[in-house]
Amino acid sequence: MNQNVLMLMLQGASMTVRIFAVALVCSLPLGLxxxxxxxxxxxxxxxxxxxxxxxxxxxxxxxxxxxxxxGPAFMPIFHFRWSDRVVxxxxxxVLNYAAYxxxxxxxxxxxxxxxxxxxxxxxxxxxxxxxxxxxLPQVIKxxxxxxxxxxxxxxxxxxxxxxxxxxxxxxxxxxxxxxLTNPLPYAVAALIYLVINTVVSRxxxxxxxxLSYYR
Amino acid sequence: METxxxxxxxxxxxGQLEVLKDISFDLGRGQVISVLGPSGGGKSTLLRCLTQLxxxxxxxxxxxGETLFADGKYAEKEALAKITLKVGLVFQNFNLFPHMSVxxxxxxxxxxxxxxxxxxxxxxxxxxxxxxxxxDKADYYPYQLSGGQQQRVAIARALALSPEILFFDEPTSAxxxxxxxxxxxxxxxxxxxxxxxxxxxxxxxxxxxxxDRIIFMEGGVxxxxxxxxxxxxxxxxxxxxxxxxxxxx
Ligand SMILES: Nc1ncnc2c1ncn2[C@@H]1O[C@H](COP(=O)(O)OP(=O)(O)OP(=O)(O)O)[C@@H](O)[C@H]1O
Ligand SMILES: [Mg+2]
Numbered sequence: 423m424n425q426n427v428l429m430l431m432l433q434g435a436s437m438t439v440r441i442f443a444v445a446l447v448c449s450l451p452l453g454l455x456x457x458x459x460x461x462x463x464x465x466x467x468x469x470x471x472x473x474x475x476x477x478x479x480x481x482x483x484x485x486x487x488x489x490x491x492x493g494p495a496f497m498p499i500f501h502f503r504w505s506d507r508v509v510x511x512x513x514x515x516v517l518n519y520a521a522y523x524x525x526x527x528x529x530x531x532x533x534x535x536x537x538x539x540x541x542x543x544x545x546x547x548x549x550x551x552x553x554x555x556x557x558l559p560q561v562i563k564x565x566x567x568x569x570x571x572x573x574x575x576x577x578x579x580x581x582x583x584x585x586x587x588x589x590x591x592x593x594x595x596x597x598x599x600x601x602l603t604n605p606l607p608y609a610v611a612a613l614i615y616l617v618i619n620t621v622v623s624r625x626x627x628x629x630x631x632x633l634s635y636y637r
Numbered sequence: 638m639e640t641x642x643x644x645x646x647x648x649x650x651x652g653q654l655e656v657l658k659d660i661s662f663d664l665g666r667g668q669v670i671s672v673l674g675p676s677g678g679g680k681s682t683l684l685r686c687l688t689q690l691x692x693x694x695x696x697x698x699x700x701x702g703e704t705l706f707a708d709g710k711y712a713e714k715e716a717l718a719k720i721t722l723k724v725g726l727v728f729q730n731f732n733l734f735p736h737m738s739v740x741x742x743x744x745x746x747x748x749x750x751x752x753x754x755x756x757x758x759x760x761x762x763x764x765x766x767x768x769x770x771x772x773d774k775a776d777y778y779p780y781q782l783s784g785g786q787q788q789r790v791a792i793a794r795a796l797a798l799s800p801e802i803l804f805f806d807e808p809t810s811a812x813x814x815x816x817x818x819x820x821x822x823x824x825x826x827x828x829x830x831x832x833x834x835x836x837x838x839x840x841x842x843x844x845x846x847x848x849d850r851i852i853f854m855e856g857g858v859x860x861x862x863x864x865x866x867x868x869x870x871x872x873x874x875x876x877x878x879x880x881x882x883x884x885x886x
């Protein structure tokens with residue numbers, strides 16, 4: 423293994439980190455929206471959200487990546503083709519993770535005592551103000567630990583997108599291992615994933631600490 | 638005396654269960670009414686209907702000259718928002734916002750709802766904290782306070798919007814007995830400054846001392862409504878008599 427191989431692997435790692443970051447930033451708000459729909463009393467909102475959550479949590483992520491990447495090509499009526507496979511793969515990750523985050527947000531929101539929103543309402547805050555000023559900050563504190571688990575899974579699950587030929591860390595490791603007929607690139611990849619996840623969990627722990635000023 | 642709250646024929650059901658059956662009473666400015674009665678009588682539901690936490694089924698409610706509910710429907714949205722600010726509610730379990738300091742709890746609604754500038758809202762909060770004897774706790778978080786202190790902050794939070802009427806739903810029921818005194822003292826000082834209040838409570842002695850009138854509620858109806866001394870010494874209704882004698886033990 424030479425410097426050149428290491429360079430390639432670090433480039434792959436950089437792609438991994440970028441996809442991870444974009445997927446995370448997009449799936450969190452989408453998860454919140456799905457949670458809101460899921461909690462609606464109107465079935466036209468909560469039924470699609472329920473189906474969405476069941477399907478995306480109940481089928482393999484790998485299959486979802488294939489379906490989203492290749493699916494449009496088999497459905498010519500939509501006149502849609504992915505211009506960029508990285509975008510397609512990121513969309514798949516976002517859709518999948520939003521379903522998990524939605525359930526975490528929902529249980530977080532349902533865990534906030536009703537009295538909190540009632541106090542907001544009696545004080546004249548609008549429903550939107552009550553949610554963003556009173557409820558959401560408390561939800562964030564509550565969901566951080568389960569969210570940290572999912573975020574760490576997301577780092578690892580970015581490796582699945584190598585199946586559609588994106589040169590992220592996993593694919594580079596695979597190519598180099600077979601080219602060199604040597605498993606060392608896999609070991610290096612493992613180490614890099616560990617480093618990324620250590621950084622990520624440190625960041626999550628810092629957020630948790632920041633919100634530990636109240637109980 | 639100016640009437641600030643007028644309730645006529647108020648009804649409320651939860652499914653098949655009729656919880657408020659034809660409730661009618663008036664409240665004059667500066668008056669203090671205590672509401673007594675056994676558990677499940679509808680006392681909380683009454684306060685919650687008046688503060689828009691439950692929907693009224695029928696009847697007529699006017700608050701400070703504004704119609705809240707009449708002829709089977711609620712007032713327009715703007716009127717409802719206006720009425721919301723005229724009434725305050727103090728909950729049994731305080732419902733302070735745990736992620737906000739004492740000061741933030743008090744200034745949030747004045748700033749966000751009434752658009753009062755922050756420094757002005759903070760000044761008001763300081764005055765209120767002095768009044769309830771918690772000036773040294775301005776930067777504390779609710780979890781750092783005793784139940785009695787939390788409830789006093791909750792009262793200050795309600796007062797910060799300068800409501801015309803303040804409702805209390807069993808303000809001392811969640812407190813250890815040794816902490817009820819400090820909360821009752823604050824409520825009494827509000828009564829002394831002619832704050833208009835309706836207090837649902839099980840503190841008989843307090844109710845007798847602080848109230849201009851006592852309403853006795855049972856099974857969703859007002860069984861008796863009158864002068865505290867008359868009601869305590871010589872209750873007209875046998876239900877009231879029974880409740881008071883049981884409460885006296
Ligand atoms: N959201 C609700 N859904 C269904 N039933 C309810 C609801 N809230 C209250 N009730 C019922 O309404 C009746 C009156 O309740 P309410 O809480 O108003 O009584 P209360 O006089 O405040 O009693 P307590 O002294 O125990 O606080 C009770 O039978 C209660 O079970
Ligand atoms: Mg009650």
